[in-house]
Amino acid sequence: MKSELKESMKRRDFGRALELIARVRPDDDLEYLEYAADRLDEIPVDQLSARAATHKRLAIMGAATTHFLAPLIRLFAFRRGLLLDVYESDFGLYEQEIWSEAPALKAFAPDVIHFHLSSRILTMPAPGEDPAAAAQAAARRHLALYAAAAERFGCPIIANNFETVVERPYASLDAVSPASRNSLIRAINAAVAAGLPARVHVHDVEHLSAVLGKKRWFDARAWNESKIALGLDCHPHYADRLAATIGAAFGRSKKCLVLDLDNTLWGGVIGDDGLHGIKLGQGQPEGEAFEQFQTYVKALKERGVLLAVASKNEPENALAPFREHRDMVLKESDIASFVASWEPKDGSIRTIARRLNIGLDAIVFFDDNPAERQIVAANLPEVTVIDVPEDPSLYVQALDDANLFDTLGVTHEDQIRGDFFQQNLAREELVASSGSYDDFLRNLEMRAVAEPVHAGNVGRVSQLINKTNQFNLTTLRMSEAEVQALVDAPDAYTSTVRLDDRFGSNGLISVVIGRSEAGTLTITNWLMSCRVLKRGVEVLEMERLLKHCRERGLGAVIGRYLPTEKNKLVANHYADLGFVEVAADGAGSTWRFDVAERNLELKHFIGVS
Amino acid sequence: MSESTAAHLAKLQDIFHDLFDDDGIVLTPETSAKDVPGWDSLKNIKLIVRIEKAFNVKFGTGEVVAAKNVGELIGLIDKKTRG
Numbered sequence: 001m002k003s004e005l006k007e008s009m010k011r012r013d014f015g016r017a018l019e020l021i022a023r024v025r026p027d028d029d030l031e032y033l034e035y036a037a038d039r040l041d042e043i044p045v046d047q048l049s050a051r052a053a054t055h056k057r058l059a060i061m062g063a064a065t066t067h068f069l070a071p072l073i074r075l076f077a078f079r080r081g082l083l084l085d086v087y088e089s090d091f092g093l094y095e096q097e098i099w100s101e102a103p104a105l106k107a108f109a110p111d112v113i114h115f116h117l118s119s120r121i122l123t124m125p126a127p128g129e130d131p132a133a134a135a136q137a138a139a140r141r142h143l144a145l146y147a148a149a150a151e152r153f154g155c156p157i158i159a160n161n162f163e164t165v166v167e168r169p170y171a172s173l174d175a176v177s178p179a180s181r182n183s184l185i186r187a188i189n190a191a192v193a194a195g196l197p198a199r200v201h202v203h204d205v206e207h208l209s210a211v212l213g214k215k216r217w218f219d220a221r222a223w224n225e226s227k228i229a230l231g232l233d234c235h236p237h238y239a240d241r242l243a244a245t246i247g248a249a250f251g252r253s254k255k256c257l258v259l260d261l262d263n264t265l266w267g268g269v270i271g272d273d274g275l276h277g278i279k280l281g282q283g284q285p286e287g288e289a290f291e292q293f294q295t296y297v298k299a300l301k302e303r304g305v306l307l308a309v310a311s312k313n314e315p316e317n318a319l320a321p322f323r324e325h326r327d328m329v330l331k332e333s334d335i336a337s338f339v340a341s342w343e344p345k346d347g348s349i350r351t352i353a354r355r356l357n358i359g360l361d362a363i364v365f366f367d368d369n370p371a372e373r374q375i376v377a378a379n380l381p382e383v384t385v386i387d388v389p390e391d392p393s394l395y396v397q398a399l400d401d402a403n404l405f406d407t408l409g410v411t412h413e414d415q416i417r418g419d420f421f422q423q424n425l426a427r428e429e430l431v432a433s434s435g436s437y438d439d440f441l442r443n444l445e446m447r448a449v450a451e452p453v454h455a456g457n458v459g460r461v462s463q464l465i466n467k468t469n470q471f472n473l474t475t476l477r478m479s480e481a482e483v484q485a486l487v488d489a490p491d492a493y494t495s496t497v498r499l500d501d502r503f504g505s506n507g508l509i510s511v512v513i514g515r516s517e518a519g520t521l522t523i524t525n526w527l528m529s530c531r532v533l534k535r536g537v538e539v540l541e542m543e544r545l546l547k548h549c550r551e552r553g554l555g556a557v558i559g560r561y562l563p564t565e566k567n568k569l570v571a572n573h574y575a576d577l578g579f580v581e582v583a584a585d586g587a588g589s590t591w592r593f594d595v596a597e598r599n600l601e602l603k604h605f606i607g608v609s
Numbered sequence: 610m611s612e613s614t615a616a617h618l619a620k621l622q623d624i625f626h627d628l629f630d631d632d633g634i635v636l637t638p639e640t641s642a643k644d645v646p647g648w649d650s651l652k653n654i655k656l657i658v659r660i661e662k663a664f665n666v667k668f669g670t671g672e673v674v675a676a677k678n679v680g681e682l683i684g685l686i687d688k689k690t691r692g
Contacts, residue, residue, distance in 0.1 A: 034655065035630070067651040221670045226654055 002032045009039060014047045022051060022079050026236040033236050037071035040078060052083040054250050059087040059110035061094035061149075063117045064229035072239035073114075073246075080247045081361070091227070098149045105153075112249055113149050114203070114242065115159035117142075118229035119185050120218075122162060131178040132187065139191030147197040154479065156249045156408070157200040158242065161189045163209040166218060198480040201249075201408050203242055205230075212237055244403035251467055254384060254404045255358050256306040256336070257297065258349055260367035261318055265330065266290050267392065271317045281327025289392035294329035296396045301334050304414025305405050306356060306421065308337040310348035310365075315340040336421035345372050346379040356421055357530065364404050368392075411460045413507035420531060423503035430503075441536060441605040445502040448537075448606045450544060453494040453513075458483050460508045461496060465525060469566040472527040473559065473573060474588075491516050495544050499532055499606070510537045512545065516554055521545070523559040526573070533569075536604030542577050543604075549595045556595060562588035577602065614638070617664075617683045624659050628652065638680030664690060 008017040021036050060066045066088045077084045087108040089097045097105050125134035150157045164182040168174040174182050209217040222228040262269045267279030267286045279287040301307050311318045318340035322332040337355045339348040353360050360382040368388050377385045434440035453461050462480040486492045497510040509529040514521045559574045579591035622636045642648040657673050666689035676682040
């Protein structure tokens, strides 16, 4: 590996070099990974950006040495399509630089801050001091630091929790005595997790160090000589996990898992072995392995990952176990898009991407058959193909180790996302059976809950603000704290819509935010999830806006359209609603609706409660 | 220079070439960190790991840091491999 990378660098064949670099794994030889990481500094930035389109600035605040870690984080982030510029705090000054808003850090303007901490820096309570109170104090100190960092630098924070350690002076009492070092560490971790401020996330090194082995994790010599908090060979794993979390913060996590069926979800071939011949469930060793894999996949689905099936089978055979086998953990309703045909799988995956309206780069493919994986990898390079082990008992670990579906929070909408796509099939059938589009909208029996932003929906509202690209007039992003601040602001107008219909719930899908000043309401954000395009939700929002203006005696509504690569869809949004263009400049156009002189001439078919 | 010192020096030089990605580095017993561009504390950490692997030795805490030049480093390796 290394010699090939070395050769490509010598030839200045950066395309090939980056291909190799993009394939690194945390288990690869450490010297190779160090070498690969350093090469990123020698390759022109335009070539790096061609492969990693998202360019962000990461500040690492180290309570321990970060020099060995930083290049590896950059390497593993690159593998996930994220190009990072990295700032490292001066050694040990992780708190001072935040509280003093160090000029160098301020000038760097981080997009995300990582706190590289270790339990080695924690001081034990003094004799006679209450250990529980000491744990609370340590947690408060860190929580205050994280909150200050998020607020002052206006970016997400990813902070290590503290790793329990190998040595146990209290021996078996280590687990129970509140005075033991590990008890203190556990208490701090629990208190921090319970009190996390908005936009602060935990990098779970307590878990990672246990997974890799605590004896391997801590290298006392490296700590004493160089204040390196973890064994050198643990660094790639740390870097890869952290990169996954940073990726999640910038929308780089995968959205959909495409599964094969035969010998992937159950043992055997349903078409040959039949419903009672396949291996699945308790009582047979292999059957248990497949059941465990399904249980893991089901948990992914429960927290918002879309599941799809691409199987070479007759549809009725493929569906039979989902409908009739009592040991199936996954049900038909868990699968957002089900493709069973004899077409090559790259075609099936394209179909799935189109139906779910997601990019190929958001898809992960899991298939026991190496030939199918090969075809998909060759024809759809954007799709992530899992290197599936032969033994089904190892499936869960293979998928989990890949860290592809990291998330910073789970909202109600994440949990019902799969259902929504299922319902969409029924909605499509309704379109076909309705006479006109108005008939279709009437037949949908839509009901909306329209209300302002409040404490209960701030999470979903900020999620929508920060990830909606297409139906978004200004693409103005806001932190959860900024959204929260709108709740009690007297001059703020906020409106959200949750939309249900006869087929199910779409969740909270529309947000409009504005500010009133001198008799005019200026819209700062107007955005909507694309899953409810052409349902009349924007008309409902406009109706609410006008009602608000008339009640408050506001004479006009002003809206801005700021075009981006992705929001051409709403170029005519304000014109369609009856606004008049009053100004245009390089950034976009400004639109006005005179409340007293005009009425809304559009109608919708949504019942409002 | 004894035979074993020369052999260790050659082996060490290979490690340096690889670590610094520079085949032009020529080590002598007098070479010290200031003579090799980029030989900083981070490179030193990586160097220790590579030497331990190549010579199958394990250094004690602070031993390598105390070595002032390549000659002393080889002396240390010599002591460990003979020990």
